[in-house]
Amino acid sequence: MVIISCDWGSSSFRLRAWDCLGGRVLSERRSALGSSALLPPGTPAAARAAFFAARFEEELSAFDPAGVWRDSPVVISGMATSAHGWRELPYATAPLALDGAGLVTRRERLPGGREVILVSGLSDGQDVMRGEECELLGLAQWPGWGEALPGGRGTVILPGTHCKHVQIEGGRVCRWRTCMTGELYGLLRQHSVLRHSLPSDGASPPPPAGAAAQPDREAVREGARRGREHGLSAALFQIRAQALLHGLAPATADAWLNGILIAAEFTAGQVAEGPLLLSASPRSAWLYETVLDALGLAERLTVVPADCADCLAAAGHAVLWRAGSTG
Structure with a gap:
């Protein structure tokens, strides 16, 4: 069929x-x-x-x-x-x-x-x-659904222009939160003062295949940490300040921006209890995995294989x- x-x-x-x-x-x-x-x-x-x-x-x-x-x-x-x-x-x-x-x-x-x-x-x-x-x-x-969400309960994360955090209870879609992460990224890159500190194409390079650690990953983690410690608005301006005062590189600034925005989805008491299931493109999955690890949530996370997520x-x-x- x-x-x-x-x-x-x-x-x-x-x-x-x-x-x-x-x-x-x-x-x-x-x-x-x-x-x-x-x-x-x-x-x-x-x-x-x-x-x-x-x-x-x-x-x-x-x-x-x-x-x-x-x-x-x-x-x-x-x-x-x-x-x-x-x-x-x-x-x-x-x-x-x-x-x-x-x-x-x-x-x-x-x-x-x-x-x-x-x-x-x-x-x-x-x-x-x-x-x-x-x-x-x-x-x-x-096939991994039952193992990822035992008892049909947990949170499914669907990144995108408007990221969804969907609560599954009793094997049913019950409620969710929408975060304007992708849209905010585009607006900030194109229409805010931060555009002067970011790469012209606004894209973070993906991690090299097999790389255990590299600067971009650490920069995303740093963005997540700053977002958690200082709050969204203050952390965002730090990108501009660090570029002006200390020559923060555009690629690093972009990694910070991704980390700050994604971390905002999971701070201020907004993380539901239980397992987390992430379904995203390879690039988005990498970014979310990196941020969740920086926030101490990686142990709760299962990532859907890219071919299935697509x-x-x-x-x-x-x-x-x-x-x-x-x-």
């Missing part, structure tokens, strides 16, 4: 053919076709739906020009169901079972007649998510389809 999985975010678009039996990606198409930049605010809902349907059909045709998967079901999650997306769907209400029962879905038709299924987001009454709910369904299928939305869409939640 093959499904077509679409993870449509505010600033990115990812389309995949997912082999449900083998649990692997057969083909993929990625682009910067974010939902938030396609139409101006205030576009009427009917016009928005028609535009998104036509644009998605174009992407689908480019992805599968020979029609190999023309009969495969199509499942779409993420910001496509937000107010600036294809069709705004109401949030489902937590707690959410990890088979997806309770998620809100809607069937839409493309101009050529093919049916697609839109998946809603989730709310716990205090916070919201769109897209991560499907990633969590996929993550629960990972496919969570598609695996979650398969869970929904198998369970009939899209019906």
Whole structure:
């Protein structure tokens, strides 16, 4: 069984053919076709739906020009169901079972007649998510899930533009906190005084393969320590002060910035008890592992393998389809 999985975010678009039996990606198409930049605010809902349907059909045709998967079901999650997306769907209400029962879905038709299924987001009454709910369904299928979260209880960390700390209780998604870590990083790098002290591309180099210790790791740890000791705002200005007074190198300043911002997610009594499960890209996983080690939380941490973390939305869409939640 093959499904077509679409993870449509505010600033990115990812389309995949997912082999449900083998649990692997057969083909993929990625682009910067974010939902938030396609139409101006205030576009009427009917016009928005028609535009998104036509644009998605174009992407689908480019992805599968020979029609190999023309009969495969199509499942779409993420910001496509937000107010600036294809069709705004109401949030489902937590707690959410990890088979997806309770998620809100809607069937839409493309101009050529093919049916697609839109998946809603989730709310716990205090916070919201769109897209991560499907990633969590996929993550629960990972063979290491039970060992990482004994008794179906713990915290799942999903880094990104808006990082989620998701509380799992009794094998259900119950509540979460959202931290604007990725967005703050971009804003500070591009629009704050710190931009004068950071690399022009704003990127921290990844650690060398097999490196036991190297300057970047220690700089991230130093940022985490300063964030914990001085608080977010004061620690951030230390980057500029150290650059002016002591010639703090741009790469080191960027590592400090990452450490300070990530540490802010886990300080001020914001760390839940129990095991921590991190699912992220290799670079983000390395940064979070480094910060959590500096904060003395590494013993509680399990990291999802990168190949699994990269496919969570598609695996979650398969869970929904198998369970009939899209019906």
